[in-house]
Amino acid sequence: MNLGGPLLLVGCGKMGGALLEGWLSQGIAPADVWIVEPNAEPLQGFIARGVHHAPDAAGLPGDLKPALIVFAVKPQMLAAALPAYKAFAEAGAAALSIAAGWRIAGFEEALGAQTPVVRAMPNTPAAVGRGMTVLCANDKADAKLQEVCGELLSAVGETAWVDDEGLIDAVTAVSGGGPAYVFLLIECLAKAGVEAGLPEDLAMQCARVTVAGAGELVHIASEPASTLRENVTSPGGTTLEALKILMAEDGLQPLMTRAIAAATARSKELG
Structure with a gap:
């Protein structure tokens, strides 16, 4: 899987951790991954394997240029978190969100209208590699980015794509819940x-x-x-x-x- 640069995972709770475990098992190099998570204690296993950690966006290296930012924080925390990552988006980073309820337009508004955005709705069986994730993308997300995001979510289960973002509401109801x-x-x-x-x-x-x-x-x-x-x-x-x-x-x-x-x-x- 060629990301084209570092992967920045914002939030590493149960779902973020399940995703990261799947990515590492699929061959993503730990040194290519940065985690932003205030509580480092549950992350010690990942850190010991070479994954980088920062308690917040301000703790990231000034020269870090992630190819993809994966937002795995709770939906109610996103509004406060997103502005800190706008500079990365302006420098070329794409965004992949697994936050329920957050529309693509919200990321475009916070990160910039030209930001490639992929929205995904996974479910909790991802923790055992048996998740179901449905994805959709904005018109800035090219085929290569969509392929990468599909591969990332395939690491924890099955995936499907929809063109109509409105269908994600029904997906949330059926497979999310x-x-x-x-x-x-x-x-x-x-x-x-x-x-x-x-x-x-x-x-x-x-x-x-x-x-x-x-x-x-x-x-x-x-x-x-x-x-x-x-x-x-x-x-x-x-x-x-x-x-x-x-x-x-x-x-x-x-x-x-x-x-x-x-x-x-x-x-x-x-x-």
């Missing part, structure tokens, strides 16, 4: 097991392992999820009885549709 919905499913499945008579610890074990196993099956399968569902649904069996409820007119689909619509609307409000 999706892990939380799956975790809730595990909670609900376990609780239903308890109400059916299972001990609490056994119910939770059954729910956790079943959801994890089903996820792995759909991950490696070539068939669509609907076919996998049909394969475990015997005519007249117990699974069919449960699915009659879950697939009823007032079942899981309309509930999920309303949930995604609410999350999408909220993402638009935040943006």
Whole structure:
């Protein structure tokens, strides 16, 4: 992966750290990476491997000329953080953002209208290399930059691109928040097991392992999820009885549709 210069990672929390681990495992040289993060303690493993660290933008070398700045700070912190990086953008650095809710226009306003900007929406399974990231770019981001950004996010999972930035709101609702919905499913499945008579610890074990196993099956399968569902649904069996409820007119689909619509609307409000 040829970045064409140093990579500057602004923010190295859970998501930033997962991304950095993926990049290093993909062959990016630690000496080519700078981290800006106030708390150095969690970064000692990266620093020991040769990654550079600065507590803030003012601590970066005056002659540093990053090819790409990756913004992985919390969205509410971006407005205060961005001005410190405008000079890098004016010197030719591109921007890659994984901050939810921040539109490309916001980066153009803060860093300069000519700044190449790529916006990405990853999700938390990136921490285990099984993330899903959807990206979009402004018209200043050329094919080479888009390829590099795609490779960077591919280091922690699968990627896809959209031309319409407005679709990122729905992406945020579906895959960004999706892990939380799956975790809730595990909670609900376990609780239903308890109400059916299972001990609490056994119910939770059954729910956790079943959801994890089903996820792995759909991950490696070539068939669509609907076919996998049909394969475990015997005519007249117990699974069919449960699915009659879950697939009823007032079942899981309309509930999920309303949930995604609410999350999408909220993402638009935040943006």
